[in-house]
Amino acid sequence: MSNGYTMMLKAGLLLLAAVSFALFTSASVLAHGSKPHGSKADDAGPVVKEQTLWGIAGDAADVVRTVDVTMGDDMRFQPASLRVKQGETIRFRVKNTGVLLHEFVIGTPEENAKHAELMLKFPGMEHDEPYMAHVDPGEVGEIVWTFNREGTFEFACLIAGHFQAGMVGNITVAAQ
Incomplete structure (x- = not known):
């Protein structure tokens, strides 16, 4: 092969790598930008209230x-x-004291486990629900939630690998 052809091939591979990196990082930003999940501050409308098993x-x-x-x-x-x-x-x-992105997601143990599995398969998956707060390092997120059903629920970080590492807490809702 000629030296010119080799240089063009290397330049093409570098361009491909740069485009791939840009697409990968922009997909991550779209899925988990700096706006916390459930934050409707920049949205035109109010939070959609949908009854869930956990409130x-x-x-x-x-x-x-x-x-x-x-x-x-x-x-x-x-x-x-x-x-x-x-x-x-x-x-x-919810304050993130770490240097990694974290989430606070309220749900049933079954729903959170299902969602965590999906996040492993599709780490760039977009989601924005009022029972979720996605919090950047050093920042604070907020959720206002009404627990209108009794039971045992949980809060978890569903970012790929975090749930699997044990980033889960429990909420017990007692009948009045």
């Missing part, structure tokens, strides 16, 4: 208490378990 999006005016939760690169939440009364509307203030 419904709450109104800030109905908050009865605020629960501060920290999450970090040790793949743990503090506190790791919470007790709530059925009917309570809670404001979760």
Whole structure:
């Protein structure tokens, strides 16, 4: 092969690598940008309230208490378990003390496990629900949630590998 052809081939491979990198990083940004999941601050409309097995999006005016939760690169939440009364509307203030991105997602153990498996297969998957807060390092996210059903639920970080590393906490909702 001629030296000119080899240089063109190398330049083409470098261009392909650069385009691939740009596409990969932009897909990650689209899926998990700096805006926390469930944050409707920049959206035109209000939070869509949809009943789930673990409750419904709450109104800030109905908050009865605020629960501060920290999450970090040790793949743990503090506190790791919470007790709530059925009917309570809670404001979760979730601080990411790590250097990695983390999530705080409320759900049933089954739903969170299913979602975590999907995140392993499709780590760039976009999702934005009122029971999710995606929090950049050093930042604080917020969720307002009404627990209108009794039961045992959980909060988890569903970013690929985090759930599998044990980044899960429990919520017990007791009947009134």
